Amino acid sequence: MPVGATGISTQQVEEDKLVVSIGPQHPGAGHFRFTITVEGDMIVDVLPDPGYVHRGAEKQTEYRNYTQSIPLLERSSLTDVTNIIGPYSLAAEELMGIEIPPRAQYLRMIMSENQRIISHLYWLGIQAIFLGHSTMFMWPLGDRDLLIDLGEMIGGARITYSYWIPGGVRNDIPGNFKERALKTYDYFEKRLVDYERIFFENPLFLKRTQGVGVLKREEAIRFGVVGPVLRASDVKSDTRLDEPYCLYKDVNFEVPVYKECDTWARCMVHLFEMRQSIRIIRQILEKIPSGSVRVKLSPQQRTRPGEAYARVEASRGAMAFHIISDGGTKPYRTKISVPSFRNLIVLKKLLIGSHVADMPAIYWSLDYWPVEADR
Amino acid sequence: MSATQPKMELPREEKALVAALSSLGEKVKLAFAKPNRIKIFAERNDVVEVSRFIRDNLHFDHCANVTGTDFPKDKQIEITYHFGSIDGEGLRRIILSLACKVPSADARLPSLINEFPSVELHERETAEMLGVVFDGHPNLKRLLLPEDWNDIPPMLKAYRLPGRLEGE
Known part of the structure; x- marks a missing residue:
């Protein structure tokens, strides 16, 4: 088994076929391995092999009370910390039977939408560098810091805010937040125009993504994919529309849907969604009511026995928690249904029959986050 | 473990689903029906038939999640499939759960992979995490656990x- 200078090992299986192992050291973001069998430069077989960052998050929640699990669960999805705690809080609140004050609902939405942009910018940077566009790698990751600054202003930390908690949000926003946020989003919207000009309209980008990795509508539904991948496959589905949580019923926003079903469409969905997130936050900042932001829970808050299945639209798609409680202070069983894990099933479908050179573009257009998928 | 739910008026779609499910007679037992969430139980011999009914007659087209829960006191493992619908009219907000209890000593049930291809990885995960065998699944190999895992599921x-005491 010859090992090249790049660390990629190859193995000859047949006269004209070769098995190439990709990963587990960061084939994009996070530890994930898949092996592809190539014939010439065509991919003929794919074997995804997740699990390198499995931490047993579900098992560990059984040892902690509802509040203690929050920082632990956040770490499964560091670019999307707000939205992974979202369904957890909703499910816990359903079991505890508590109602959340409106101000807290709106604050949750602000943080959730800001998080969506942060996550999409990270995705954009990596997608661009995969396509060999290093400017589009630098810009989003630079601008992402401004949005992280906003998150820090609200939540006190830069990445792991633990902001959504069962009972509301951890703290209120500071008085000067609105002014600072509007300034940041004004600037960022101008930057999105720059992004379009230099990257999304770039012939290189179009050539590498259009017609590549097509996932037909029927297949997308049958395999149960979610989020931007589903919306790029001509399905107008978004948990914020389908089963509105928080106060998403009270804000106007559009859900992108593309008929092209290819890598290009999946990229455009991300761009579209960033603009919509800003639109939502602007509306909330205009109408957010005053009031309390949190219902105080006891440190050992008990729940009713039973089960709850709650979901939100995270950056990568529908994120759901199924919590089964026996009436104690800790969950009896927690199951996390994460979008990355649900989308993994189509990686094989999309890669077989495509060129090796298209692999990075297709792989990262799924926005697959290994740590989130492995939990 | 279904708790008593507060009495509330069910929306039209949920009522229609419950009525349609009752046509299966003894094969399904309703655990609860509340707005947006319905849960039913089926015996393992009927799981495939009930899932076909859910797919063909109720228009649920994909599986969103599979939860396996161990109940050592009852010596049972409960497998719950959560089905969602994209194309069913007014059904996108509804999650229909199909649960099946199997004895811990003989933890196996038929795979739903032919009815719902989206269960492939979910069933693989449940198999390694709880030791449940899904008959008919083409590839029940280890998925998330380390390849040298040498302990019970x-x-x-x-x-x-490790390091945690009883009751901690």
Whole structure:
């Protein structure tokens, strides 16, 4: 088994076929391995092999009370910390039977939408560098810091805010937040125009993504994919529309849907969604009511026995928690249904029959986050 | 473990689903029906038939999640499939759960992979985490656990995290 200078090992299986192992050291973001069998430069077989960052998050929640699990669960999805705690809080609140004050609902939405942009910018940077566009790698990751600054202003930390908690949000926003946020989003919207000009309209980008990795509508539904991948496959589905949580019923926003079903469409969905997130936050900042932001829970808050299945639209798609409680202070069983894990099933479908050179573009257009998928 | 739900008026779609499910007679038992969430139980011999009914007659087209839960006191493992619908009219907000209890000593049930291809990885995960065998699944190999895992399936209650004492 010859090992090249790049660390990629190859193995000859047949006269004209070769098995190439990709990963587990960061084939994009996070530890994930898949092996592809190539014939010439065509991919003929794919074997995804997740699990390198499995931490047993579900098992560990059984040892902690509802509040203690929050920082632990956040770490499964560091670019999307707000939205992974979202369904957890909703499910816990359903079991505890508590109602959340409106101000807290709106604050949750602000943080959730800001998080969506942060996550999409990270995705954009990596997608661009995969396509060999290093400017589009630098810009989003630079601008992402401004949005992280906003998150820090609200939540006190830069990445792991633990902001959504069962009972509301951890703290209120500071008085000067609105002014600072509007300034940041004004600037960022101008930057999105720059992004379009230099990257999304770039012939290189179009050539590498259009017609590549097509996932037909029927297949997308049958395999149960979610989020931007589903919306790029001509399905107008978004948990914020389908089963509105928080106060998403009270804000106007559009859900992108593309008929092209290819890598290009999946990229455009991300761009579209960033603009919509800003639109939502602007509306909330205009109408957010005053009031309390949190219902105080006891440190050992008990729940009713039973089960709850709650979901939100995270950056990568529908994120759901199924919590089964026996009436104690800790969950009896927690199951996390994460979008990355649900989308993994189509990686094989999309890669077989495509060129090796298209692999990075297709792989990262799924926005697959290994740590989130492995939990 | 279904708790008593507060009485509330069910929306039209949920009522229609419950009525349609009752046409299966003894094969399904309703655990609860509340707005947006319905849960039913089926015996393992009927799971495939009920899932076909859910797919063909109720228009649920994909599986969103599979939860396996160990109940050592009852010596049972409960497998719950959560089905969602994209194309069913007014059904996108509804999650229909199909649960099946199997004895811990003989933890196996038929795979739903032919009815719902989206269960492939979910069933693989449940198989390694709880030791449940899904008959008919083409590839029940280890998925998330380390390849040198040498212990009982970790989501069984009998498995304790290292360093944690009973009741901790």
